[in-house]
Amino acid sequence: MGGAAKRRGRKQLAALGQGLLFASPWVLGFLAFTAYPMVASLYYSLTSYDVLRPPRFIGLENFRFMLFSDSLFRIVLGNTVWFVVVGVPSGLVIAFLLANLLNTDMKARPVFRTIFYLPAILPAVASAEVWRWVYNPRYGLINSVLKSWGLATIPWLSSPALAKPSLVIIHCWAQGTAIVIFLAALQDVPRTLYDAAVVDGANGWNRFWHVTVPMCTPSILFVAITGLIGMFQYFTLGWLLTQGGPNNATEFYSMYLYRNAFRYFKMGYASALAWGLFVIVVSCTIALMRSSARWVYYGGEAL
Numbered sequence: 001m002g003g004a005a006k007r008r009g010r011k012q013l014a015a016l017g018q019g020l021l022f023a024s025p026w027v028l029g030f031l032a033f034t035a036y037p038m039v040a041s042l043y044y045s046l047t048s049y050d051v052l053r054p055p056r057f058i059g060l061e062n063f064r065f066m067l068f069s070d071s072l073f074r075i076v077l078g079n080t081v082w083f084v085v086v087g088v089p090s091g092l093v094i095a096f097l098l099a100n101l102l103n104t105d106m107k108a109r110p111v112f113r114t115i116f117y118l119p120a121i122l123p124a125v126a127s128a129e130v131w132r133w134v135y136n137p138r139y140g141l142i143n144s145v146l147k148s149w150g151l152a153t154i155p156w157l158s159s160p161a162l163a164k165p166s167l168v169i170i171h172c173w174a175q176g177t178a179i180v181i182f183l184a185a186l187q188d189v190p191r192t193l194y195d196a197a198v199v200d201g202a203n204g205w206n207r208f209w210h211v212t213v214p215m216c217t218p219s220i221l222f223v224a225i226t227g228l229i230g231m232f233q234y235f236t237l238g239w240l241l242t243q244g245g246p247n248n249a250t251e252f253y254s255m256y257l258y259r260n261a262f263r264y265f266k267m268g269y270a271s272a273l274a275w276g277l278f279v280i281v282v283s284c285t286i287a288l289m290r291s292s293a294r295w296v297y298y299g300g301e302a303l
Contacts, residue, residue, distance in 0.1 A: 062272035099182030120176025128240035185219035
């Protein structure tokens with residue numbers, strides 16, 4: 001019995017070693033490219049560090065400056081919160097409505113599904129150049145049409161009041177991934193629920209609000225959380241189109257972090273900003289997850 005137990009132990013150790021060997025590329029990559037940078041950024045956030053000279057420990061001074069002395073940080077945080085509060089629900093609602101439209105019986109449905117998904121896979125630079133032309137105040141698509149109708153042109157990206165809404169429109173346009181997720185959720189809704197609702201006399205709106213929406217709430221929660229995280233880190237299209245202007249109207253958190261890190265070489269302060277963003281995103285995600293108990297329905301649970 002003792003010999004058999006030892007042989008089983010050696011086999012288990014061998015199997016564990018083989019498993020660790022196969023997992024080692026991921027483990028090493030995680031340690032080198034995720035764990036170490038996180039720990040290093042936490043240390044740098046407590047220092048004054050400009051890359052050229054060794055970091056100098058200053059404790060929580062970066063965080064104190066960020067919260068109480070940096071007036072631009074308040075503007076950046078306000079821009080980012082506005083963008084999240086407006087952009088995430090707008091993109092979610094539009095994606096869900098388009099998914100419902102694309103889930104109906106219609107001619108050339110695969111073609112329309114492809115068209116609506118394409119913006120999600122276009123390179124950001126190409127999308128930025130297309131929208132730069134669309135929004136151009138002199139020869140852009142929208143303003144050219146307005147001029148032909150004798151109407152005043154709209155300064156989409158050059159107006160502090162319109163710059164953020166203009167970027168929200170682009171965000172809503174590129175909701176192909178969310179549309180695919182909602183299409184999968186809609187096709188999973190049991191047809192028997194719709195049949196029962198029809199028998200009970202429910203009209204189209206009641207079927208949509210009391211059957212379709214509740215059954216898709218898990219997917220809505222997923223899209224809301226991923227959208228929330230993505231919008232707090234919004235950078236590429238905003239940087240390519242406005243670079244934070246006009247008058248800091250589109251200076252978002254990630255842009256401000258990037259400027260401090262790679263333009264001003266304030267790596268310590270940029271690390272503090274990164275950890276501030278981490279805390280904000282985690283807090284909002286936890287709050288959203290806790291609220292889901294009141295409005296998310298999972299199959300098999302009682303309504």
